[in-house]
Amino acid sequence: MNATWTIAKKEYQLAMRSVTSYIIYVLFLVISGATFATTVFKLNVAELRNLFGAIHMLYVFFIPAITMGSIAKERSSGTIELIATLPIRLSQVVWGKIIAAFLQVLTLMSFSVIYLVIIEVLGQNVDYGAIITGILGLLLVSLAYISIGVFASSLPSNQVLAFVIGLAISAFFYAIHFVFVIMPLSLVRYLQFFSFEYHLSGFMKGVLDLRDVLFFVAICLIFAFLAEFNLQSKNMMQER
């Protein structure tokens, strides 16, 4: 089996055994469930856009929490020394961690199937296209956040610090669109390129734009590369 998969599988299995993960999952599901219930039952609207917006916001907090230990923990417990002397590349380590976190997000997102069922039962004229692209968009944006989180985790050996750094970088990409209202339009035109919300809005409307897909993939690749570079520069073997 490929080393990336081996690492991803092990990370995912360990995450599924740890209590911390379950606390994170429960919190995530409770908050997203509450948002869903408000939209559907209080406002009588059979759509998931509010929910998706809430999930996007939750990502900013929860994904850094999922990824904070990925590399920082290896460093604080010294197991990085073990990994560094195995015949694997650092990029495989980084990608293994990213895939493991993505599997966790997938697990979490699989619970939203229940919302689909409820909408299907209760709603009329449901825009399935928008729901599917919305979910796709959320998965893509989660990859970007995961990559940021893993990069943040590669910086310090302290997990809490890794969480804070991950949160700060994620929050920049998430919250930048809130600042647009007070900015001159000429500046907004360039800055909105960095806003995750801006790139996600197409998905929410049911529009699949290749540029948006590429944007998230690029962010993911850039931070994965930065994480790898950062590990490499910390006295590891050359060209691994």
Add this chain to the structure above:
Amino acid sequence: MIEIQNLSRYFGQIKAVDDISFTVENGSITGFLGPNGAGKTTTMRMMVGYLQPSGGSIMLDQQSIYKDPILTSTKIGYLPEHNPLYDEMYTLEILKYIGDLRKMGKTRFKERLDFVVQSCGLKAVLTQKVATLSKGYRQRVGLAMAILHDPEVLILDEPTSGLDPNQILDIRELIRNLGKEKIVLLSSHIMQEVQALCDRVLIINKGKIIVDDEIENLGKYLTDYQTLNLELEGEDVDIEALLSDIQGLKVEENLQENNRHKIRLSVPGDKDLKHEIARRVTAKGWLIVSLYSQSKSLEEIFHNLTKSDGQGKPAESETDQVQDLHSDIAVLDSESDAKSTQADEPTQISLDNPPAEDQDEKEKS
């Protein structure tokens, strides 16, 4: 064969490893001795490719280990100093994980698993979580992980630390067997271990190699005097008068029991005096029960070399050491951002080296 040439490593301004060169041959066990912070771990970390050297080269089979790191790591088995393991995993699982990452096939893994479980005595703990294992078992799991892929080179950083005496014997036996065909380099500050296991010993202090020799040849590093034990039977024995013309000879001890004498002699230099003494004693008509020269223990040599400046000269005077300490503190102050723990250790050597060493010895034994 591993060849190390002019290897250096700095942590900030502090030289952890200072221009060392040595070679390790196949089929030999080399012991790496030195006080705390001498540079043992740093050297080993560089040899497995975890740390980049500041200068110098490490060649494994005539090829730099940095040329193809992936290939290198398939040849090396490494047991790190603090033996880091994934606490949440089960023993079998962690071995399987390492096997998978080393791309061992199913049959080969099974074969090797049987071997390591047998040789490291892991059968009882295979289904236990690593976090629940005792220190000795953790150490054995670490060792099992290091030898799982049957590496050419084994680098073991204090392999027997934390083991009970029986386990130590088992692990030593295992290392001895592995050393028959592989390159084994182990670090330790337990003298008896190095004496019992190794063919060669490297003593390192303050980042410099001060001894690199076969274990039998170490006697010459302690040439001040030799000790002879003589046991004889006879009447009216006056050994001092008999040997009085041998220069510098001293009778250290003379225990008498009826007409049996146990005598300990000390003689300067390493000239073999056994024949001479035996001849004179038998000429007197006394009966020699035993006569042998006491080999100097590695401990003695180690102590002698590492407390001195490394050239076999006597230890620095106290004032020198205090000055040394002050200059070290000055270095530390200017280097306050050097966070690495390794960076701190070398400064402690001159500070409390001999006592720390003694404490270690006590702890280990």
